[in-house]
Amino acid sequence: MHNIYLKQAIRGIKSNPSRTLLTTLGIMIGIGTVILVLSAGEGFKSYINSQVEAFGTNTVIVQTSIPASTKSRSAAGGTSGEAKNSASNAVPITTLKIRDVEDIRQIPNVKNAYGASVGQQIVTYKGISKTSFIFGASAARFDIDKGVIAKGRGYSVQEDKGLAQVAVLGNSIALDLFGSEDPLGKLIRVGNYNFEVIGVYESKGSFGPMNEDEQVFIPVTTLQKKIQGIDYLIYSVVELQDNSKADATSLDIADVLRHNHYINDPSKDDFKVQTQKESLSTFDTILQAVTFLLIAIASISLVVGGVGVMNIMYVVVTERIGEIGLKKALGARGKDILYEFLIEAVLLTIIGGVIGILGGSFLAFLISKVAQSMGLAWKFIVPISGVIISVSVSMIIGVVFGVFPARNAARLDPIVALNRE
Amino acid sequence: MLIELKNIIKNYVNGDVVTRVLRGINLRIEEGEFVAIMGPSGSGKSTLMHTIGFLDRPTSGAYLFDGENTENFTDDELAKIRNNRIGFVFQSFNLLPRTSVLDNVMLPLLYSGTKISYENRAKKALEAVGLGERMDYMSNQISGGQKQRVAIARALVCDPKVIFADEPTGNLDSKSGATVMNILEKLNKDGRTIILVTHDMQVALHANRIVTIRDGEIISDVLVPEKDRVHSKEVKEDE
Numbered sequence: 001m002h003n004i005y006l007k008q009a010i011r012g013i014k015s016n017p018s019r020t021l022l023t024t025l026g027i028m029i030g031i032g033t034v035i036l037v038l039s040a041g042e043g044f045k046s047y048i049n050s051q052v053e054a055f056g057t058n059t060v061i062v063q064t065s066i067p068a069s070t071k072s073r074s075a076a077g078g079t080s081g082e083a084k085n086s087a088s089n090a091v092p093i094t095t096l097k098i099r100d101v102e103d104i105r106q107i108p109n110v111k112n113a114y115g116a117s118v119g120q121q122i123v124t125y126k127g128i129s130k131t132s133f134i135f136g137a138s139a140a141r142f143d144i145d146k147g148v149i150a151k152g153r154g155y156s157v158q159e160d161k162g163l164a165q166v167a168v169l170g171n172s173i174a175l176d177l178f179g180s181e182d183p184l185g186k187l188i189r190v191g192n193y194n195f196e197v198i199g200v201y202e203s204k205g206s207f208g209p210m211n212e213d214e215q216v217f218i219p220v221t222t223l224q225k226k227i228q229g230i231d232y233l234i235y236s237v238v239e240l241q242d243n244s245k246a247d248a249t250s251l252d253i254a255d256v257l258r259h260n261h262y263i264n265d266p267s268k269d270d271f272k273v274q275t276q277k278e279s280l281s282t283f284d285t286i287l288q289a290v291t292f293l294l295i296a297i298a299s300i301s302l303v304v305g306g307v308g309v310m311n312i313m314y315v316v317v318t319e320r321i322g323e324i325g326l327k328k329a330l331g332a333r334g335k336d337i338l339y340e341f342l343i344e345a346v347l348l349t350i351i352g353g354v355i356g357i358l359g360g361s362f363l364a365f366l367i368s369k370v371a372q373s374m375g376l377a378w379k380f381i382v383p384i385s386g387v388i389i390s391v392s393v394s395m396i397i398g399v400v401f402g403v404f405p406a407r408n409a410a411r412l413d414p415i416v417a418l419n420r421e
Numbered sequence: 422m423l424i425e426l427k428n429i430i431k432n433y434v435n436g437d438v439v440t441r442v443l444r445g446i447n448l449r450i451e452e453g454e455f456v457a458i459m460g461p462s463g464s465g466k467s468t469l470m471h472t473i474g475f476l477d478r479p480t481s482g483a484y485l486f487d488g489e490n491t492e493n494f495t496d497d498e499l500a501k502i503r504n505n506r507i508g509f510v511f512q513s514f515n516l517l518p519r520t521s522v523l524d525n526v527m528l529p530l531l532y533s534g535t536k537i538s539y540e541n542r543a544k545k546a547l548e549a550v551g552l553g554e555r556m557d558y559m560s561n562q563i564s565g566g567q568k569q570r571v572a573i574a575r576a577l578v579c580d581p582k583v584i585f586a587d588e589p590t591g592n593l594d595s596k597s598g599a600t601v602m603n604i605l606e607k608l609n610k611d612g613r614t615i616i617l618v619t620h621d622m623q624v625a626l627h628a629n630r631i632v633t634i635r636d637g638e639i640i641s642d643v644l645v646p647e648k649d650r651v652h653s654k655e656v657k658e659d660e
Contacts, residue, residue: 004528004531004532007524011517011519011520014519015518015519322515323517326511326515326517327528327532328476328500328503329474329476329503329509329515330503330504330509330528330529330532330575331500331501331503331504331505331529331532331533331579332500332504332532333496333497333500333501333532334496334497334500335497336532413477414476414477414503415471415476415477418476418511418515
């Protein structure tokens with residue numbers, strides 16, 4: 001096959017490879033950023049997914065929430081009418097009880113459920129003290145949650161009901177308190193009580209304020225009655241039989257809670273039922289907004305890169321005026337010259353785009369490696385759609401910014417061009 | 422009649438200054454002729470050649486090529502004539518750099534849009550100028566004389582009716598120049614029209630007709646008697 005346009009364009013690019021690389025720097029950085037943002041976004045999403053799935057794959061979360069219509073009753077209700085998660089609020093909602101969780105368990109599509117409360121306490125073992133989140137949950141949590149107990153066991157329903165002083169430790173805190181010592185059977189002090197360590201979790205690989213590796217897990221009733229002196233829960237995790245009916249079951253859960261809490265008007269709900277899909281979609285919305293913003297910034301680099309390519313194409317046309325004249329003398333039409341230069345510009349931007357894709361992917365790979373070394377379930381994903389879009393955008397930039405210099409070349413008068421050499 | 426110029430005028434306008442380069446040229450060239458256009462520099466001989474070669478349009482006057490009036494031809498139509506009915510040989514060879522000899526010769530074929538085997542045609546053209554062995558060399562790896570022969574092969578490859586040679590020996594030593602002139606003579610013998618622009622009488626005498634131009638006008642147009650013609654022998658180049 002003799003594709004003259006391509007052949008001539010490649011010859012042009014080969015004539016000055018280092019200039020080619022520099023010319024396409026803007027495109028490289030722009031496309032590289034786009035790929036990096038998209039890939040890191042996918043990686044972050046994979047991590048969030050793994051975190052959400054850690055609650056169990058077929059779960060619905062019931063959280064307490066300040067009723068939208070009674071925000072005036074709440075000191076920190078804010079000015080918006082939106083329901084707020086009471087866990088992050090100064091005024092706790094006290095209506096979610098163990099009894100609600102028991103009633104939710106009776107709903108047909110519900111397989112299992114647990115209630116949870118969280119408090120902060122100083123945990124001490126042999127003079128080593130740590131301030132830790134104390135996570136109180138029903139024994140059912142051990143069936144629902146994906147966390148694996150590496151050593152020992154979880155507590156039983158009887159232990160929960162009997163206010164047993166037993167604890168399962170997160171991986172990091174166990175290491176901090178015990179070092180190489182075997183924690184099983186040892187007594188740790190939580191607040192004013194001694195707890196027997198009966199189990200240690202495998203590392204979950206999370207970070208942030210709710211890092212489960214740093215937490216101490218005890219029966220929720222023990223936490224409520226002995227440590228916190230309360231009888232309410234912050235949230236409940238409900239495991240479903242059939243996740244495809246999650247939306248319908250959510251409504252059933254809401255009905256049960258409204259009945260228990262004497263609520264007639266859904267706007268006065270003091271709870272929020274969130275399916276996994278919903279929690280992910282909230283996160284997706286935020287991620288999309290951030291992605292959009294970053295790509296918008298990267299586009300500036302793409303435009304600058306495009307102008308750079310246009311600039312160099314003008315230089316190239318001037319450099320090759322004699323050659324253009326010769327080609328016209330040999331029978332090249334304006335169209336032929338136009339295509340040669342246009343394809344050269346597009347090749348330039350595609351080269352930049354491909355290098356950008358490789359570079360961006362490499363950086364995203366490094367990020368995933370760093371995240372993984374921190375123990376996060378972060379996958380390295382380069383979205384194929386991102387690659388296709390990047391290559392297309394590179395081509396479009398080549399055409400848009402290449403067409404003016406190429407047209408200049410095509411319009412050259414053969415004799416004027418020949419005589420310039 | 423292959424070429425017929427009727428009162429061709431070419432003016433260059435630069436601001437208020439009008440330079441009259443061709444002042445009413447009338448010229449007829451038959452197919453198969455070997456015409457040398459002579460004249461001092463600035464006489465308009467190059468402009469005349471460019472006009473005849475469709476590289477430049479006259480300001481006024483009629484140009485009939487192969488019986489067709491070319492006055493209203495579009496740029497693309499002129500490109501087509503340049504491509505397959507005319508071949509150019511330039512003083513400075515004008516080969517594409519970083520490109521093989523074969524690719525250089527193929528270039529006009531690629532612009533012609535024909536579906537014939539480019540490589541075979543290009544190889545034949547190179548063999549015709551005695552460079553069949555050099556087709557894989559890069560254009561900067563061969564001597565000046567060879568470059569000009571490649572340029573002739575390139576001019577020949579689309580099988581044109583007429584070859585324009587603008588000072589083809591101007592940048593060559595006498596040996597290489599002789600070889601180039603020998604090739605042009607052979608081409609003419611085979612029936613191809615050759616139009617040669619030169620200021621060198623020894624070169625011009627290869628032609629069978631010499632047109633002399635001065636100040637944009639033809640001042641003489643004579644046939645060269647056969648006894649006065651110069652014929653270059655094929656010279657073995659040191660290769």
